[in-house]
Structures are given as C-alpha cells and as structure tokens.
Amino acid sequence: MLKALVIDAGKCTGCKQCEMACSLENEGEFNVAKSRIRVFDFHTEARFVPYTCTQCAEAWCQQACPVNAITTDSMGVKIVHENLCVGCKVCTIACPFGTVNYNASTGKVIKCDLCGGNPACSEACPTGAITYQDVEQGGFDKMKVWAAQSANAASSEGPNVPKASSASGTGH
C-alpha cells in the first residue's frame, strides 16, 4: 500500500511542531529553517497551512536532475542522493510547488523523503492536521463530511449545497 501525507489545514494551529520534528529527524537538531515541511501563516485570513512535497508520480524534479541524483523508491518516494547531488538547483526550478530547496550549508538540495515510511511531522502534529494515510484513501475523510452534509440537506429544507467545512482543508 502506498501512503502519503494528508494535510488538513483547517486543523493547523501554526505551532510548528512538524517543522521541529522534521529538522530533528533530518538534521539532528531543532532548526525550523532546515525543515522539509513548512507552515505558512495567513493569519489575516485566519488560516495556517502546512505544505510539503507530495511525491509526484511523474516528478519534475527527478526528470530535471542532470546527474540522476533523485530516484524513486519502492514506496514512490522521491529521494535525493546527497553523494550524487551537485547542488545545481535545477530541480528547485523544475518543481512546480517549491518543495525542493537548496541547503547552503551542505551545498545540496533537501526535500521530504517521508522519513523512510515513518514521517516525523505527522507523528508530532498535535491536532491531526498532518496524517499519514493510504494514498488511495486520502480524500475519504473529506468525502464523508460532504456526504453527511448532503444527506442532512436532502432530509431537510434548504438547498442541497454543503458549506465549506474544516475538513475541506481551506480553513473556516
């Protein structure tokens, strides 16, 4: 079973425990500047949004790498091989989402590798905003919320249009 990080931004409080867990796992210290996952603060819109690599099936970072330093493992994870990476940063340009980044202190790029199948960020998240789930069922929780709402709407008056929910991942 392939698994993926599923992010429900509506549950995020902006505490950055995910960033600290990530940096501890990958850098051996608490250092959010070196985290592979980032929480963005849109607090004027009352939203906090964690964001990281989604492990694209057809990964542009991998295709762009001139020295084949990025490979795909059996779980579909795109992994940067530090011994091969020459720090050319072409992958950082190729990635449409900005989730591959250059680490100036090592001269290599860094990206999420799902911690070898046990992502530290999801384990550290105190609110369940980041979960590690079967990739084929990532949307089921959202579907369930919408299903419940449409069932309610159908059984009462009012239009059959569910309102945005926290599970929609877009905040309140």
Place this chain on the structure above:
Amino acid sequence: MGWTGKVLRVNLTNGTVQSEPLNMEWAQQYLGQRGLASKYLCEEVDAKCDPLGPENKMFFATGPLTGTCASTGGRYSVITKGPLTNAIACSNSGGYFGAELKFAGWDMVILEGKSPKPVYLCIIDDKAELLDASEIWGTSVWNADEWIKSKHQDPMMHVATIGVAGENGVLYSAIVNDLHRAAGRSGVGTVLGSKNVKALAVRGTKGVKVKDPRAFMKATNDGKKVLAENAVTGSGLPTYGTQVLMNAINEAGAMPTRNSREVQFEGAHDISAEAMATPRTTDGEKNLQTNQACFACTIACGRISKIDEKHFTVVNKPQYWHSSGGLEYEAAWALGSNTGIDDLEALTYVNFICNEQGLDPISFGATVSAAMELYELGLLTKEQTGGMELKFGSAEALVKCVELTGKAEGFGKELGLGSARLCAKYGRPDLSMTVKSQEFPAYDARGIQGMGLTYATSNRGACHLRSYTVASEMLGIPEKTDPLTTDGKPALVKAFQDATAAVDSSGLCVFTTFAWTLNDIAPQVDAACEGDWSPERMLEVGERIWNMERMFNHRAGFTAKDDSLPPRLLKEAAQSGPAKGLVNGLEKMLPEYYQVRGWTADGVPTNETLSRLSV
C-alpha cells in the same frame, strides 16, 4: 546544550555590537530568561536609575527550552527597570520571535545606552547591526513589521517592535512581536522607545541542540500527553482561549467591574468566549475565526478574530476588516467589564488598536476605567476630556480614548500616564486600582483572597502571572482552596511565586501549569541542559529569583509600605455574589507571608535567607 552560550551586547550610544559568552555559572543558578536576565540586570544596573535614562539597560532573554519541541517552548522575556512602576520589570511573550532569536544563536540580547537617532537592531544569525529606522519611526507595529520584512526581502523574519505609544512615552507601552503577541506589561516598550530603538528583527538558521535527545523526546512527549489529556489545556483553552474564564469568574463574584466598584458585570456573557464563538446577528459570522498556537505550543489558546465590517468602529476603515489577534480574558475584562462596556466588536477593535499602537490593554483599560470614575464624580470635566462623555458603558468614549492614547493627543496624553499618576493628579489617588503603580488584572481580590496577597507582593506591581492562585482557589489546581478565606494563602502564594519564577526562566509558558507541575517540567529541563535539574532544584531556583527581584526593588527604594492594596479592596465590601460582605484580608496574610519567606517583619529578606539561597 539548551543554552547557545552566547550573549549579544549592543551599545546603542556608540552603535557597537559584540558577542560574549553567557555566564554559565549564573545559568546554573538562575536557569535562563526571567531569572538569568534579572541576575544580569541586578549586577549591571543601578536600581535607583531613571528607567527612561540611558543608564537603564534592556535584556531580551530566551530560556534553555526556547526553540525546542518542548510544548510552549517559544517564550522570551524583556527585563529592565520599568517606568510605570520604577520596579524591576519582566514581561514575557510568545509568538515566534523568541525561538527565532535562539535559532540565530543567541540566548540573550542586551541593549545599553541610548541611540542618537532612531534605529532597529537587525540580527541575521551571527551578524547583528543597528540600522536606520527613520522611515518607520512614528508608524505602527503593523507597519514596522511589514516594512522591515519587505526591506530585507525576508518574510521569514520575526520582528518585535514598539508602536507609536512607546515612542510617545505612554508609560504602559508594550513590545509587540509577530503582530499581536506582546511583552505587554510595566512599560517595557516605553524603555525601548526612550533608547530610540524601534524594533528588533531576527532571522535564525542555526539549530538548537539538547543534552540528551532521546531523554528529551521522552520527557517532552510525556509532557504533551499530560497537556492533551487535561481538561483546561487539552480542551478549555484551545476551544475558548483564556476567555473560558469570563463567565466563571463573574459567577464567582471576582470580576472587577467599573473600576472595582462592583464584583460582577451584568454584561459578562456578551463579551465572553461563548459570545465570541456564536454567529453574530448582524452578519452571521463569528467574532472568533480560529485559534492559534505560539511557537511549539500544543495548547493553542490564541484567538484570531474578525470584526463585523458594519460595526461603527470599522465601517469606514477597511484596513481593520482582516483577522488579527482577538480578545483574551485580560483584555476583554480590562476593556469591557472594567469600563462597563458589553460591545464585543468594540472591544475587539480596541484590542486591535492596542496591538497596532503597542499598548498594554490591561493598564490602558484600567486607566480609562479610573478616568471614567473621576468623570462621573465630576473631578474630570468635559472640557478636560476634550469634549468626551467619559461615562462607564460608553463604547464610543473607549474607542476615542484608544485612538488618542498611543498618539499622546489631547486627553490621551493624560491616559498615557497610567491610573496611579492620573488619579493622583486629579486628587483621588485612592481610586487607582494599582499596586506599585501597576494596574490590577482581572481578578477581584475580595472574591479570590489569595490574589490580594499576590498583587500586593508582586515584584513587578499588580500582576496575575506572578502567582496565579486562581488555579487553586477557583479551579482546584493543584489542590482546591477556599477563595473566600485567607487561611493558608501566604504559603500558597509563596509556592506559586517560586514555581512560576522557575517556569518563566525555562522558556516555557506558565499556562502549562494548569496541567503540569515542576515534576513534569524538570525532566524536560534536565534532558536539555547540563547540570542535574530536579523539581526541588527548580523550586529553589524560583525562590532565589524571587528574593533577588525583591532585593532589586529594595535597593530601588521600595518598602513594606508598597506591599499594599487600594483602600477600596480593604474597606469597601463586595456587594454581590459569593464574596458579598467581604473585603480583602491582606493584613492577616502579609505578616505570615513575610515569615514563610524568611523576611523581616519589614519585608526585607534576612541575611540568613539570602545566604541560604546564595543571592
């Protein structure tokens, strides 16, 4: 480990910066943040100095757990001599600034002297420089924050800044970081302004290491579990914020109302957490949009609110239509119950302005409240208020006041003095609800007796965060005591004061102590820091800090006379609620408190006590 071991010393007069090693001997005695920076203050600053003169210094200090994954490990404190009180000042803030300072590699920043022109201190890892702030001098917290990030093209920077209040000498100006978290009390922002420093901007890309990572992860995970399973930290605070207290404290008859004339506010429900979470009748939206955590906090009590766009306060001001820091209990009380105002949207607006201009909402609200009483007694006239009808219950007047105070315009200039100086000026010092010239927070000492002793003996003037006996007297944490009696309160206050000083020095938030005791905290400190940190040692560190702070105030000229409460709390009985008929029994508690502290009958630590604690 835990500590970075580095202090950044900035001489503002000469414009120089230098790195020096942290005094590790002191770190072992005073831990960090509040305790350690207070030690530096006591060693380096004359207690008799003018707080707004160049001889005063400022210490921006993190704790050893700041910048780690320990829950709430993101705090910093500003320590200085305070201009509101002339006593030691220590204001603690969350948000992300403290952790960023640690990530830049610094335990502490010391500001000395006075800059000849407006500057801001920019720290990017090892590099620190004083830069020209003339373009942001005279502008708001929110503008300065945005300008600095845009100037450095770095949205990841974190900024702690004053608004115009701190520049204009308002005596309770705050230092606001991350737009709406504040080192709020005692006028630490006024001191920064007096030094011609607008802001500190920090970007850190270094790591924080701990002594024993495995033990640290175990201790912090154990701690997080305790917080998650506790009713207050796991459910009450994230859902309702500190505003969870509004209805409860009101029912307990401990809600200072209309300048403490009453102890219950009939409009409490309308400005409560429940009201914030209920869709408005006007636009169907909730005042409360979401909750927010400070750095590393797994409680997330912060409020993010949005004002009704049609409300009179903002109807023509689209710049306030976005979400920002909403009402916490202290602000809702100070701006609301204490002024008799039950308009939630107006209070939220005034809170926004306090953040934007850099005002402490507790002292501001309490000062307006005192002014309202002076006005109703005819001691302040409409001419003197610049035409304002300064009556209890008037949201319009409160809004006008906040708009004038930060700018120090018109009557706002007098409000900027704080309630003690204002009431003295108009001939009724007894109407100022202050201790050591600092305004009370949101607990009436007639309904919660221990808080009377807490206020009277707090080293930074009236304050709830020095010994939150509300936890014991109201919530039964760690054990229930009767809020209406003075029995056992001296020892209770001492225990809370000492434990809190230790928590404040670790880099953690005192709100964790709704669930945690030092038995939960000490293992986290111990796994992060050199030295063996037992709960007993933490408590001793706390007691050492308390006595050291007390000695600073003693040298500054404070005596037992200053450990007092306004006559209203000692002579005018509560008129309603469970405390009906009661005054605060301070005179019964104070002598016993001095005794359990090991102080003389005049409230001075004995040589024996000081030497036992190695102060």
